[in-house]
Amino acid sequence: MIRIKTIIIGIACGLPLHLFCQSISGTIAGSNGTALPVANVVIRDTGSAGAIKEFVLARDGLYSIKLTRSYSNVVLEATANGYQKGSFSIEKLEAGKHYEWDFILNKISPVDLKEVVVKAKQRPFTIAKDTVTYNVAAYRDGSERKVQDVLKNMPGIDVNSKTGEIKYKGKQVETVKLDGEDLFADNYAIGTKNINVDMVEQVQAIENYSANPLLKGIEGGEKVALNLVLKKRKTAYNGDAEIGTGMLGKKLALDLSGNLIGIAKTMKSYATASYNNVGSNNSIFDYFSYNPGVQQIREEEFLAKKYIPDLYFDSDVDSRRMNINRERSASYHAVFKVFKKINVKTANYFVGDHIRAFQSDRTINRFNNQSFSTADFYSYSKQPWQLRSDLELKSSLTKKSLLEYVLQVRKES
Known part of the structure; x- marks a missing residue:
């Protein structure tokens, strides 16, 4: 009797990992189509005030992340040095489904800053x-x-x-x-x-x-x-x-x-x-x-x-x-x-x-x-x-x- 209970509990604990497993993958490239050598991808949970829950480092323009828990709505954000941030929202994620999204990031335009003069009072x-x-x-x-x-x-x-x-x-x-x-x-x-x-x-x-x-x-x-x-x-x-x-x-x-x-x-x-x-x-x-x-x-x-x-x-x-x-x-x-x-x-x-x-x-x-x-x-x-x-x-x-x-x-x- 004890052995049967143990088997049932083990099966019940394993069900969520199999049924609710979600994964996201894709590419990250610049506006000219060239794959970015290094980029960061983060997962924000919109149900938790946009807090970062997952992240992965993308190399050679490819990223893939297997979520460790189930989410209803998430926002993907991709960032790379010298490029503007890219984002994509996925609503009502389905359990066990795989999602794909390719990011195209635009370069940050240089901004000419005006001269700033800091004047301090001369010490006596x-x-x-x-x-x-x-x-x-x-x-x-x-x-x-x-x-x-x-x-x-x-x-x-x-x-x-x-x-x-x-x-x-x-x-x-x-x-x-x-x-x-x-x-x-x-x-x-x-x-x-x-x-x-x-x-x-x-x-x-x-x-x-x-x-x-x-x-x-x-x-x-x-x-x-x-x-x-x-x-x-x-x-x-x-x-x-x-x-x-x-x-x-x-x-x-x-x-x-x-x-x-x-x-x-x-x-x-x-x-x-x-x-x-x-x-x-x-x-x-x-x-x-x-x-x-x-x-x-x-x-x-x-x-x-x-x-x-x-x-x-x-x-x-x-x-x-x-x-x-x-x-x-x-x-x-x-x-x-x-x-x-x-x-x-x-x-x-x-x-x-x-x-x-x-x-x-x-x-x-x-x-x-x-x-x-x-x-x-x-x-x-x-x-x-x-x-x-x-x-x-x-x-x-x-x-x-x-x-x-x-x-x-x-x-x-």
């Missing part, structure tokens, strides 16, 4: 080893005229507007280079106060700086420097001029300035000239109030003291509100590559001024219902001028030797 700064590079455009709000103005907006950089002294992360900046050349040395304020900000693309803050390449990595590494990266232009020379005018009472007020930058293969130079009678100081030398620049502070111990000290003015208000001047200033800086291993750097300055300052004080005193007043009036005047020329010669005899010659000539009153 980047960091590479010991150098931070600031993109000037990211720190401008439209009010900046000179390099000194935009430096004040950059994080980590502090600028003393009166002396031009710059600090980076609390450390005094040794120099401000121009496209990698140290034109200004300690007198970098002449550049940052006068170079138009529109000429500069980037500002690089360099830590572990050393003016002497032989001492790089040997010195303490506490020195810092800035480098102004200029915008690339077609011409080797570029500059700008500014004219400001108005009325100062009955007097014509003028503020004129101009500068020129020259860059060539063996030479880099910077020249500036200015005139004003509105109380501004466009030079690196301060004759109005005692706010010495970086180099003036360093030279104090090397220069002889003046027998008659200079007269400086002091006031609780801004110097421009009490200073009546007539300043003329000019400077020229250049670096020349004379030979492969010899560089010559020159810096020349002229400043002349006629400074006048007026100050009046009035004091009212009251005592026992009585009052009296005192008045003081002060008038100051001086006409300083200075003519100075610096010359520096550097010679790199070998990779481990460097000779420097420095000459300075100056006349001052």
Whole structure:
């Protein structure tokens, strides 16, 4: 009895595989009739939301698939690389029947894509080893005229507007280079106060700086420097001029300035000239109030003291509100590559001024219902001028030797 049941069950299980067996075969060719070497054929069951149920790989234009289960409605899809997809629907599949379908696939037509331009917002700064590079455009709000103005907006950089002294992360900046050349040395304020900000693309803050390449990595590494990266232009020379005018009472007020930058293969130079009678100081030398620049502070111990000290003015208000001047200033800086291993750097300055300052004080005193007043009036005047020329010669005899010659000539009153 047990053996009979086993036979009946085996026969019942085998009936579907024989009665419901379905198969599909055919060819796959291109529109020119050529058989496609490789193609894919998938079977989608429309009763299961078009899910892929079976697939076969067609080779040399032939495919054949024996379905593993019974379906009512199916969709055949044939795809090949570089050809459009082909499809065919079979509805109400009959059990045990064989179906044939030949696919003709058309080539995909090439499509010309239009140019796509992706614009990303420029990062305000980047960091590479010991150098931070600031993109000037990211720190401008439209009010900046000179390099000194935009430096004040950059994080980590502090600028003393009166002396031009710059600090980076609390450390005094040794120099401000121009496209990698140290034109200004300690007198970098002449550049940052006068170079138009529109000429500069980037500002690089360099830590572990050393003016002497032989001492790089040997010195303490506490020195810092800035480098102004200029915008690339077609011409080797570029500059700008500014004219400001108005009325100062009955007097014509003028503020004129101009500068020129020259860059060539063996030479880099910077020249500036200015005139004003509105109380501004466009030079690196301060004759109005005692706010010495970086180099003036360093030279104090090397220069002889003046027998008659200079007269400086002091006031609780801004110097421009009490200073009546007539300043003329000019400077020229250049670096020349004379030979492969010899560089010559020159810096020349002229400043002349006629400074006048007026100050009046009035004091009212009251005592026992009585009052009296005192008045003081002060008038100051001086006409300083200075003519100075610096010359520096550097010679790199070998990779481990460097000779420097420095000459300075100056006349001052």
